[in-house]
Amino acid sequence: MPVNQIPIGTFSRITQLSQKALRLYDERGLLVPVARDICTGYRYYTVAQAERGIHIGHLLRLGFDLGEVEVILAAREQGDAGAIRDLFARRLAATEQEIGRLHAIAEILRTQDPLNGGFRMSVTEPVIKEVPALRALARREKGVYHETIPGLIEELFTFVFPVDGRQPAAKMAGPIMYICHDDEYRETDADIEMAIPITGSVNVAGSRVEIRTLPGGRFVSVLYTGPYPGVGKAYERLFAYMGEHRLSPAGPSRELYLNNPHEVPEAELLTEVQFPVQEVSPSA
Structure with a gap:
């Protein structure tokens, strides 16, 4: 050698x-x-x-x-x-996002309720409601939940909260919502759609945002209070209710975010979870 x-x-x-x-x-x-x-x-x-x-x-x-x-x-x-600066900037943004996620976990662990799996949360009794069709700005993409959802929300908000001081192109007519198109939880390629009900005319030409009508109909709904990671408790209650009343899902579920996570503590976050439903036939 x-x-x-x-x-x-x-x-x-x-x-x-x-x-x-x-x-x-x-x-x-x-x-x-x-x-x-x-x-x-x-x-x-x-x-x-x-x-x-x-x-x-x-x-x-x-x-x-x-x-x-x-x-x-x-x-x-x-x-x-x-090119190196661009890659470093993207890595920095991802790191800061991860730091925020870890801080949220730390806060949950500090204030955990050991009898509730670490979450302080509540779920209301399910109700059946008629939901009208909604005209909405929508953006759909596959990705990781905690990375993709904030980006889609930011894109939609440019049409209702312009950053350059212009008058908004549309007005919000309801809370921002997440529409789940998957039948299972996915780590990296979740099919995520975010939507904001709107009124007013808006031109989305040249953007990746679309205007579409979200179908209305009969929905079963619960109101969940607590950190977003615990929202599975709401789905658990909904599916139990559907089983008890011979109902089956008739489309993708929706999560409506009723307050701002930047303005209220995690324990006070309000999420309405909705599922379109239909009667199960007696022979099923």
Whole structure:
């Protein structure tokens, strides 16, 4: 072994990257060893490569994935500071969002009610109500709940709360709502639609927002009070009620957010959960 070559074990200690990770980076072309033993396949690196390895480890610890690390290193080699700044800004925004989520968890743990699974919450008795058809601004996208929902709400709000001082293009005629199009909980590709009932004319041309009519009909409804993560208790009560009264879902559920999480404590958040329903046939 030439004196200027470092075996993979030593290189692993220098860079604080596991040998398994180094083999992966070799396969991806991210950090290719300068030499390889023909008989054993043992990898060797140079001192100059250690800086790149240390930089890779640093970026991974900041939360960047390997694809982003590759882009950053390529941009660094090309002197493209703008591309690196953009990636860092996006990572910062995601980190701050995660910090907010963790703070919310910490607050729940501090004030937990051990008999209620950590949540202070309540659910009203279900009621049947006739809901009229609603003209609404809507935006639908697949993604992760805590990331996608705030972004969709922000897009919709540009039409009712313009940031540039213009008169709003539409007026809210009801609370913002989440419409669930999935039959199961999904970690990363949830089918999420956010909608705001509106009045007035509005031009959505050139945007990803659409104007559509949300169907009305017979809905069973409960009012849930408490942190958003505990809303499953409302669905539990709704499905129990539907089973007791021989009702079945006739469309996607809706969650109507009746107050602002920036203005009230989590324990006072109000969410109305609605399910369109139909009678179950006697033979079913």
